[in-house]
Amino acid sequence: MLGRKACNRLTKLITYILLTMISLVCVFPFLWMVITALKPETEVRQAVPSLIIHQPTIENLLKVLFDTGFVKYMRNSFVVASAATVLSMIIAVMAGYVLSRYYKRRIVKLSNVGMMISQMIPGVLLLVPLYITMQKIGLLESYFSLILAYTTFVIPLCTFMMSSFFDTVPIELEEAAEMDGCNKFTTIVRVILPLSVPSLVSTGLYAFINAWNEFMFGYVFLSTDKYRTITPAIMLFKGANITDWGGLMAASVIAVIPVTFIFLFLQRYFLEGLMSGSVKG
Amino acid sequence: MRNHMKNHLKKWTALLLAGVMSMALTACGSENTQPSGKDTDAGQETQTGAPADAGQDTAKAGNGETIEFWTTWVPGGDIEAGSLDMIEKFEAETGYKVNYTVYTYDMLHDKVISAASAGNPPDLIWGLPEWLGEFHNMGILEDLTPYYEKWEDKDAVYESVLSALQIQDHYYAVPHEMTLRALEVHKDLNAKAGVEVPKTWEDVLALTDYYEKAGVYPYGIAAAGVRSPQELIVYLAQYGLEVCTIQDDGKYKNTWAENPEDLAKAAKVFQFYKDLVDKGVVDPASVTWGYEETDENFATGYTGMYVTGNWLEEREKSNPETMGDVDICPIPYPSDGQPATYIEAKPQYIFSDSKNKEGAFALASAVCSKEWQEAAFASHSARKDVFTDTIWSKGFANLADDGVVFPPVTLGGITQAMIDSIAMVLQDGKSPEDAASWLSEAINQSLADSGELSE
């Protein structure tokens, strides 16, 4: 038998090996994007691909940032994604709470089914009907069309995620709060939400990334450059006959960097053991 | 306590609902401020109806009106640079305001279908010729014949391009660009292999030791993706075959099955594909490739010769070492057939629900003017009087007379069947005869589905 220490060391070794392998696979395409973005056109188009950049250039990055209105597109994406995140989280916390606590009520079951079915329509069949809906309520050509659509798309998952977390919050905590004279609203805000920070952040992150990366509705609802979001803007580099890989990769790298920072900033809220000991004490 | 809670909840939801409503209202509100606009495009109009301009330009035809224009140029490319200058000039001269947005063709197609189904199309788009039939059948295209009658400049456009944009003697589009297909040849590689440029299919199929001598495959095909039907109609046309032919009732039909000779010719075309692969004249892996792979392989010198278009001119810059020796030659044809090539007459469409058709046609014809064509499409112009001194222009222009186009029917099902028929031969091991008769049937089935089959 291995001693406890040896066993720990072995676990650590395995952890490092596995994580290194997985990380390599995860990062490699992004690395390739960065490398391509920094290559001049003649190197991008070489017959034999190379990981080494012979004459690094920031031409692609500059072109994307300053000649194509990319800063504006990023701002648009940021506005749309943030609004959709906030809205969907508010809605999801409320619906998720009900889903968790009153699961046996018929109306709750029904909405649960409705939410599931709402996820089953392929995007291409949503295109025309959603366009017509947006047209009828007069939201085409505005941020609101996208905010409304992205919020709606993520409500089901966010609701289910929040509800699955609320399931783990002991009902006794709530009862105690209600004894102290809190109503439902204050109970949720004061007792349950502080406990839910990790889930709130990870679910909110999902809503944000989903909106940030969405492609199809981004160009169908909007016909003005002023409101365009980044994903449709990135795809413009895929020309009819020739793809501008340098531009495409530079644009993609630029689009990924801000969300990476958001992620880096937020991860301490759901990963650093904020919860230790507070639940199910 | 209970009431208290309820009140809170009510407030909470009320707040949320108010938020949603106010969103809707702000957007609806802008509608009301519009003097004339239809309720559907409030957003667009607030954006563009610059009143100051309108005041100054009252004397001009445009009267400050907006032209909603969806285009497909690549950001940072030559077409964009040339066109932006010309748009500015157009606005100054006519008093119209051009409101342009850029898309890829795929994006544009889905977007136009959605917008047109909702009766809210733009005024002008730069589209693909493959859409002509389907848009026309949907009844969303404006008949431009009356505009054409007043358009003097049309005589400068290639006749083949103009006829590609007609359906039963009516015009449904204005050209903006023309590209042709030709055999692009790496002279150095051919010299290395010690071969002449092949003139016929037989010459191509004889290049069996090219790979040994030059180290690369002599020829290429686009067996999958959008370009493979464009390639297949060329080879079919070289035997005088049409994908479908117009009948007396104005509808279409594939008639190969009625004529054993035609079916045999179609089978020979598929036999050609099969021989190319079997004899090692094309890369065996290429049976699943699209144009991205084959173009790239030609530009980087992996393929000796390839049937493609003059957009590879751009690759002279990115691949100077391998693209320096390129020559443009006619596409090889069967010795018992005739020369042919595909002519891609890129159209500008105006829709029957467009709000500013006058302005749209003014812009469309300006795009087709000599000045604009020289600025943006110098070596791939739809006009006979615009060309450059490079092989990319002259080498291609000589071939224009042999150009064929797709018939103006709904092509989605037909082009898919064409791709499938090539896959039947190259991947499923079906015989060329089977593929030919299957394709003939599949084309007619697709025509029947879209209600365009002649009975």
Add this chain to the structure above:
Amino acid sequence: MKNKQRLHKHKNRAQREITTSVVMLLPAILFLVLLIAYPVGKVFHDAFSYTHLVNKSMEGFAGLENFKTVMRDPHFTQAIKNTVVWTVFSVAGEYMVGMLTAVLLNQKFKGRAIFRTCIFIPWLVPIIVAGMTWDWMLNPNFGIVNYILTQLHLVDAPVNFLGNKSTAMATVIFVNIWRSFPYYTISFLAALQSIPKDLNEAASIDGAGMFRRFFSITMPQMKTVSLVIIFMHLIWTSINFDFIWVMTEGGPNYATETLPLMIYRYSMKKFNVGAASALSTMMIAMMTILFIFYYRMRTQAANDSN
């Protein structure tokens, strides 16, 4: 008297719960009804009518004609098989990699922040960009992956990953797992935070090994989160369109054709919206059956934890 009062109280409580439920669900329902009800209704309606954007002569009630049309499609059976393979293997792979990475990252060790960031990057890349980039990287002639594999002598000749019938499906599934698993990791990591440490510590003192601790303590705690994530991803993966379309367009020769691609072809290429809706209706029916299973498991899980 007392009984009556209790009954009254009980009724009151029930009433209160229903009111609370309605009020708190209302925003979610409003959004869904506003945006999704019409499209869902339209899909069901169109499935039983002749709806063709191009062929205007086709109109009116179609009965089961649209269903017959799609079932006669020579690629229908293949597409169903592909959809099942694509969905099941993608979700299974995502789940396993997601769980593995979450458990690994939940330990305390040096450099875990770096690993964490690396692992989440794929999820931050838009799907279509990821698809295009992989398509390019995997090319047998000018792709970097094949270049590296041949340089390292892992393969003798370049592999035509996406162009070969036998490897295409596995490759798109791999890329899908690559792109989607990080969200599993994030969710599991967040869920792992709510597992009390003392529980694990107590077990470890009792001499329970890593695996036993994982299966007897960690897994049960992750049950509801796992169910939500798995079932949502089953739905999303099965209706996902862009990934496969960007990489293979369903090829080579329909080897990666799934139902959403067929739906796209019917509606946007052939303009037979009726047939596309019929296909979609069939998918919804199949998934609803799946959902009934989920529903039972979810109820059970909720009962267990209360």
